[in-house]
Amino acid sequence: MTDISPTGGKPLSDKIALVTGATRGIGAATALALAAAGAHVVAVGRTEGGLEELDDAITAMGASATLVPLDLKDSEGIDRLGGALYERYGRLDIYVANAGVLGPLSPLGHVLPKDWDATVAVNITANWRCIRSFDPLLRLSTTARAVVISSGAAHKARAYWGPYAITKAALEVMARTWAAEAINGNLKVNLFNPGPIGTLMRAKAFPGEDPTTLPTPEDAAAAILPLCLPSFTETGKLYDFPQGKLLDFQMPA
Template sequence: MTERPLADRIALVTGATRGIGAATTLALARAGAHVVAVGRTEGALEEVDDAVRAAGGSATLVPLDVTDYDAIDRLGAALYQRYGRLDVFVGNAGILGPVTPLGHVDPKDFDQAVSVNLTANYRFVRSLDPLLRLSTAGRAVFVTSGAAHKARAYWGPYTVTKAALEALGRTWAAETVTGNLKVNLFNPGPIRTRMRAKAFPGEDPMALEVPEAAAGAILSLCLPSCATTGKYYDFPTRTLLDFHGPA
């Protein structure tokens, strides 16, 4: 791999203010990409920008709540006007939602999990698909979770929305299989993040992998040299998996 394999490339990362999103933003910038960093908190975005600049990279900060779907549409239009394309999209923004029996989940909390974890990603697909198809090597990665396959008790909103996100990503990959756009899923597994600490408050965070390690693997799926699509990268086992439906 060359020193800056993403030189002159434009990348967009959601949930860029902390954890895996912030680490991925920095990894992409170090690889040469100009990163459009999307996050809810302007102050946190500025901290990420400081790290990017310190590493010799560049970023455009976009304070945006991913449930503001009209703003996603405006962002897509602005990217087209400014760059005429998009080369990398990392759909990382997500929320845990309530950890409680399904019958106890407040409808507003369930709807919020659907809005952030699923619908927002669909709206980004809708807005960014034309831009990514204009790239000579468009790459899209959705950050999912092993919870999507385990149906863990009390994790209903998170499990359901991540499972649906995987179906969204695989469908998009199938629709773009003959073009320059490659779409893959990434399962980070246990990572030292704020969300993980909220989900497992008794866990020793020092026993977990750091976000920077996951970001390095996500970066590999964003490179022009990555030829795989419709795959599931399981970071805990460092394995790229195919999906197989029922016999």
């Protein structure tokens, strides 16, 4: 397996990194890890208070961030963000697609159409709109890295998890398709499966579980960071955090 241990120092100095769902959990922890590695973080999230807390933490470590309060169901807002990034930086070096929703845990036949549509809107459509807006910016970087946060649910057909599992499975195919389309360029696209992590989403899905028995968002962020480094040159792979290794997908010749 390729060694993806992080290097010392500030390996992401002068890099622009965008993280969605950055107000809490894995997104916030990853934003902090990227900032600590030297990147200027563009933090995207729905909650202004959460973004401000993140900004305070990033500033306290001597790093910098741009806060973007945005609901990713606002497709035109994603387009405006892409344009603003081009005007300000002329490129994007790192994109961590972390935002997602659990959706209803229910038999498929009992899922309300509005809840289905909301899950699809965030987990699939918003990620496609982000690719549409950010792909041109990433291709302007000499060391572009994209990490798409998936889930082990994408590989299972567990009862009552239909909307979440189905949308995460679609997200994985989307990321793999994007990786295949970028195979000959500087953009490297990989997936990350965090497994069970002590987050609010996990607590909602498993209310009786003791979160102190689980890895933390910071643990997951420490494994995501190496996938964002210029030295990491794999693409079209899935890093499975519970197993601590890269898993291969068959890429087209």
